Amino acid sequence: xxxxxxxxxxxxxxxxxxxxxxxxxxxxxxxxxxxxxxxxxxxxxxxxxxxxxxxxxxxxxxxxxxxxxxxxxxxxxxxxxxxxxxxxxxxxxxxxxxxxxxxxxxxxxxxxxxxxxxxxxxxxxxxxxxxxxxxxxxxxxxxxxxxxxxxxxxxxxxxxxxxxxxxxxxxxxxxxxxxxxxxxxxxxxxxxxxxxxxxxxxxxxxxxxxxxxxxxxxxxxxxxxxxxxxxxxxxxxxxxxxxxxxxxxxxxxxxxxxxxxxxxxxxxxxxxxxxxxxxxxxxxxxxxxxxxxxxxxxxxxxxxxxxxxxxxxxxxxxxxxxxxxxxxxxxxxxxxxxxxxxxxxxxxxxxxxxxxxxxxxxxxxxxxxxxxxxxxxxxxxxxxxxxxxxxxxxxxxxxxxxxxxxxxxxxxxxxxxxxxxxxxxxxxxxxxxxxxxxxxxxxxxxxxxxxxxxxxxxxxxxxxxxxxxxxxxxxxxxxxxxxxxxxxxxxxx
Amino acid sequence: xxxxxxxxxxxxxxxxxxxxxxxxxxxxxxxxxxxxxxxxxxxxxxxxxxxxxxxxxxxxxxxxxxxxxxxxxxxxxxxxxxxxxxxxxxxxxxxxxxxxxxxxxxxxxxxxxxxxxxxxxxxxxxxxxxxxxxxxxxxxxxxxxxxxxxxxxxxxxxxxxxxxxxxxxxxxxxxxxxxxxxxxxxxxxxxxxxxxxxxxxxxxxxxxxxxxxxxxxxxxxxxxxxxxxxxxxxxxxxxxxxxxxxxxxxxxxxxxxxxxxxxxxxxxxxxxxxxxxxxxxxxxxxxxxxxxxxxxxxxxxxxxxxxxxxxxxxxxxxxxxxxxxxxxxxxxxxxxxxxxxxxxxxxxxxxxxxxxxxxxxxxxxxxxxxxxxxxxxxxxxxxxxxxxxxxxxxxxxxxxxxxxxxxxxxxxxxxxxxxxxxxxxxxxxxxxxxxxxxxxxxxxxxxxxxxxxxxxxxxxxxxxxxxxxxxxxxxxxxxxxxxxxxxxxxxxx
Numbered sequence: 004x005x006x007x008x009x010x011x012x013x014x015x016x017x018x019x020x021x022x023x024x025x026x027x028x029x030x031x032x033x034x035x036x037x038x039x040x041x042x043x044x045x046x047x048x049x050x051x052x053x054x055x056x057x058x059x060x061x062x063x064x065x066x067x068x069x070x071x072x073x074x075x076x077x078x079x080x081x082x083x084x085x086x087x088x089x090x091x092x093x094x095x096x097x098x099x100x101x102x103x104x105x106x107x108x109x110x111x112x113x114x115x116x117x118x119x120x121x122x123x124x125x126x127x128x129x130x131x132x133x134x135x136x137x138x139x140x141x142x143x144x145x146x147x148x149x150x151x152x153x154x155x156x157x158x159x160x161x162x163x164x165x166x167x168x169x170x171x172x173x174x175x176x177x178x179x180x181x182x183x184x185x186x187x188x189x190x191x192x193x194x195x196x197x198x199x200x201x202x203x204x205x206x207x208x209x210x211x212x213x214x215x216x217x218x219x220x221x222x223x224x225x226x227x228x229x230x231x232x233x234x235x236x237x238x239x240x241x242x243x244x245x246x247x248x249x250x251x252x253x254x255x256x257x258x259x260x261x262x263x264x265x266x267x268x269x270x271x272x273x274x275x276x277x278x279x280x281x282x283x284x285x286x287x288x289x290x291x292x293x294x295x296x297x298x299x300x301x302x303x304x305x306x307x308x309x310x311x312x313x314x315x316x317x318x319x320x321x322x323x324x325x326x327x328x329x330x331x332x333x334x335x336x337x338x339x340x341x342x343x344x345x346x347x348x349x350x351x352x353x354x355x356x357x358x359x360x361x362x363x364x365x366x367x368x369x370x371x372x373x374x375x376x377x378x379x380x381x382x383x384x385x386x387x388x389x390x391x392x393x394x395x396x397x398x399x400x401x402x403x404x405x406x407x408x409x410x411x412x413x414x415x416x417x418x419x420x421x422x423x424x425x426x427x428x429x430x431x432x433x434x435x436x437x438x439x440x441x442x443x444x445x446x447x448x449x450x451x452x453x454x455x456x457x458x459x460x461x462x463x464x465x466x467x468x469x470x471x472x473x474x475x476x477x478x479x480x481x482x483x484x485x486x487x488x489x490x491x492x493x494x495x496x
Numbered sequence: 497x498x499x500x501x502x503x504x505x506x507x508x509x510x511x512x513x514x515x516x517x518x519x520x521x522x523x524x525x526x527x528x529x530x531x532x533x534x535x536x537x538x539x540x541x542x543x544x545x546x547x548x549x550x551x552x553x554x555x556x557x558x559x560x561x562x563x564x565x566x567x568x569x570x571x572x573x574x575x576x577x578x579x580x581x582x583x584x585x586x587x588x589x590x591x592x593x594x595x596x597x598x599x600x601x602x603x604x605x606x607x608x609x610x611x612x613x614x615x616x617x618x619x620x621x622x623x624x625x626x627x628x629x630x631x632x633x634x635x636x637x638x639x640x641x642x643x644x645x646x647x648x649x650x651x652x653x654x655x656x657x658x659x660x661x662x663x664x665x666x667x668x669x670x671x672x673x674x675x676x677x678x679x680x681x682x683x684x685x686x687x688x689x690x691x692x693x694x695x696x697x698x699x700x701x702x703x704x705x706x707x708x709x710x711x712x713x714x715x716x717x718x719x720x721x722x723x724x725x726x727x728x729x730x731x732x733x734x735x736x737x738x739x740x741x742x743x744x745x746x747x748x749x750x751x752x753x754x755x756x757x758x759x760x761x762x763x764x765x766x767x768x769x770x771x772x773x774x775x776x777x778x779x780x781x782x783x784x785x786x787x788x789x790x791x792x793x794x795x796x797x798x799x800x801x802x803x804x805x806x807x808x809x810x811x812x813x814x815x816x817x818x819x820x821x822x823x824x825x826x827x828x829x830x831x832x833x834x835x836x837x838x839x840x841x842x843x844x845x846x847x848x849x850x851x852x853x854x855x856x857x858x859x860x861x862x863x864x865x866x867x868x869x870x871x872x873x874x875x876x877x878x879x880x881x882x883x884x885x886x887x888x889x890x891x892x893x894x895x896x897x898x899x900x901x902x903x904x905x906x907x908x909x910x911x912x913x914x915x916x917x918x919x920x921x922x923x924x925x926x927x928x929x930x931x932x933x934x935x936x937x938x939x940x941x942x943x944x945x946x947x948x949x950x951x952x953x954x955x956x957x958x959x960x961x962x963x964x965x966x967x968x969x970x971x972x973x974x975x976x977x978x979x980x981x982x983x984x985x986x987x988x989x
Contacts, residue, residue, distance in 0.1 A: 060644075070623070072624050097616070122568060122587075123848070125588045125590065128587075129563050136549075152553060153554055172724075189720040195729060216654065232677075232685075366555050371558060371721050372721060375651065377590070377651060
């Protein structure tokens with residue numbers, strides 16, 4: 004039996020064990036609509052009016068329509084024209100429990116939480132009394148195995164930016180072997196010059212998305228429009244495996260492709276190091292999301308982790324989009340069964356605030372090195388705590404696995420039924436995608452037609468449709484999505 | 497009469513005119529404490545206990561003590577040991593109306609605002625129905641003259657990062673003269689290479705602070721500890737004027753110093769441009785805050801603005817700390833009376849969320865170039881709207897000018913009384929600072945002793961004490977600060 008298959012089977016059996024331990028999920032009782040209902044063009048007349056208003060104050064290229072968040076419920080998003088969408092994109096994958104979940108409403112209706120909203124503290128200097136307990140009950144309660152520390156941040160980009168800084172500081176602290184920085188380092192850094200601002204690098208992958216601020220953007224390689232015209236850094240970029248789906252039918256080719264990429268990782272470590280530009284870390288997504296839902300095997304990630312150890316570099320797993328249960332595990336990298344945990348794991352989106360988990364080794368060695376005014380926001384932790392509790396109490400990971408299985412089976416059925424239109428249905432949990440054979444235009448047409456049928460979904464990569472529903476998305480919702488897509492595809496055929 | 501003096505007088509007379517138009521401020525009726533009250537060591541026993549708890553989960557180098565935000569009121573911060581501080585630092589200058597202001601409590605008690613908190617939208621894609629009106633009533637209502645557009649962001653660093661990107665995009669769009677990007681540009685940018693990721697630069701000043709993410713950090717030059725070990729970009733860094741205070745007594749020297757710095761700005765534009773590394777913009781704070789409360793004259797800024805025009809570069813004013821009324825004007829750069837407004841003005845902190853104002857010219861020319869998942873948060877706009885309304889209704893700018901005048905006069909008196917300890921009292925509105933002659937250690941001792949007397953203040957630069965009270969800080973609070981400082985200085989003498 005191949006290593007890849009062994010790995011997959013071992014991941015599966017570990018999932019089965021989890022299933023075994025957990026009770027079957029309760030059928031969720033959600034206060035929501037029976038199904039989508041579309042009354043106007045999308046965007047409707049009221050949305051168009053608001054679009055004109057907003058456009059006089061701000062660019063609006065990306066606005067799809069305007070929403071009525073008060074009326075939205077569970078898996079259903081309501082727009083200002085009264086249209087009701089089954090939402091499988093959930094605000095770019097950032098709402099864990101759908102709309103107006105009672106557990107979250109309860110947090111914000113609690114007068115005790117009001118003062119943290121009105122008096123947003125400088126969390127690093129003057130935390131509120133309940134901050135340690137909140138961190139414990141929200142973030143640390145779901146900390147990745149082996150990562151005992153956390154820093155809170157406001158968004159995904161800030162999380163990655165600060166994680167990169169933590170890696171560079173860790174690397175230089177090791178280099179100094181306990182010695183303090185030299186006067187020359189302290190002087191030169193003020194002018195952006197070496198040795199104080201050293202010529203260190205961080206490795207990323209083609210197709211990656213880690214954010215849009217300048218440090219993050221140097222490691223983002225998903226779409227030209229994100230990067231065009233912005234000065235960048237010469238940091239190593241390794242090829243991310245381009246696997247064939249279904250993975251189990253292309254085992255040998257996929258293994259060879261992953262081998263090719265890992266060889267390049269080795270080569271880039273050697274090339275940059277010998278050029279005096281040390282590679283201090285590697286950043287990677289468990290599934291490349293914005294880049295087109297590109298998967299790699301647990302084996303690939305295990306070997307990547309081993310390579311970082313070999314070269315004394317940090318291993319940073321960016322779980323901003325893959326985290327919080329969407330793959331059927333809390334963190335996607337749980338499925339890799341690493342012997343050594345990652346050094347740093349970043350999060351945002353469905354955690355409702357950002358930050359990064361890290362090992363003891365990656366604690367900043369003095370004050371104000373990893374810092375900003377707000378460092379996130381305590382009210383986000385209060386909401387995150389409610390999310391963690393709800394996922395546990397309602398057994399939502401099992402729900403994700405069941406709904407995901409129905410959705411993926413349905414998409415696989417559709418790609419067999421419409422072989423000229425669809426291919427490569429793939430996914431973990433409800434983190435599911437499928438490719439459109441007619442490229443960009445074909446994909447966008449399907450997304451628009453789905454919207455007209457009341458399914459709010461999203462694209463990624465060049466020709467991919469991605470599903471990013473909330474954790475309360477259930478098998479019967481998955482069936483609605485598949486049926487709507489069936490109709491759309493039949494109309495195109 | 498010198499130009500500098502003319503300028504100052506003209507600024508003053510414009511202020512006077514404003515005063516004339518506005519009614520004298522009502523004496524604010526605030527529900528707050530009569531004065532500070534300190535019962536324990538700082539940090540007290542409960543704070544120490546919580547510090548130990550938090551330190552097992554996260555670094556805590558910067559924690560001063562833990563707070564009871566429910567009990568804090570107006571200008572007074574209450575800690576977990578029951579100590580009451582008169583707070584003139586206000587969460588690193590980020591609370592506009594002090595603690596638990598009724599106008600903000602009202603916003604968050606309004607059930608209509610609950611859904612924007614629970615259902616945080618991807619604002620760029622799916623804004624709520626009231627978003628255009630909210631933007632109008634909060635941000636646009638106080639937009640700097642000439643800047644009709646705004647983009648919302650989550651924090652100060654993201655605001656500057658995206659403003660920098662907007663400048664680079666604007667510059668390259670001009671260069672192309674309407675032509676689309678070349679295939680070579682679209683390909684090379686994916687690998688961080690020129691011409692797609694061009695070698696453009698942005699000028700900043702010694703002593704500046706614009707944030708800590710990698711792009712911002714390349715323009716931050718206030719303290720080595722912020723920059724040490726982080727790779728950076730070779731961008732031009734001009735000297736910021738080191739003026740002598742009081743400004744009116746050192747006119748000729750200060751004018752010469754500003755001339756020297758402006759000559760260097762010219763030289764750097766020429767040097768970088770001739771090296772094929774165009775300087776696309778200049779970023780500057782109206783008063784360098786973190787760098788030590790360094791002032792420059794309106795004349796200096798007017799000439800800087802003219803220089804950017806001359807070289808076809810953008811002029812970005814970072815008002816993250818100086819904005820929102822603290823100088824006695826809504827924006828500090830209002831006092832410069834520019835003929836041409838800045839191209840971009842960034843904000844955060846007291847605006848309660850981040851973003852940047854800009855002219856029509858700086859609108860992104862296509863979708864997803866300036867974008868992220870959340871793009872700020874609508875609930876912050878609802879609060880900002882209440883701040884704008886409260887400042888207007890309660891005439892808080894005039895209050896700031898009056899309280900600031902009492903505080904600055906008091907500090908000037910103290911520096912005369914303690915000439916071996918203090919010098920350089922300076923400020924605009926309540927944005928006030930004073931230097932400690934004994935350097936870092938002396939400054940930190942005074943800050944600690946002030947805390948023991950119930951005054952919560954902050955430091956900046958190497959030896960400066962900075963005052964950053966809320967807009968509801970009144971003359972009688974200023975007197976308390978001066979009296980407490982008098983006692984502290986007398987004990988040191």
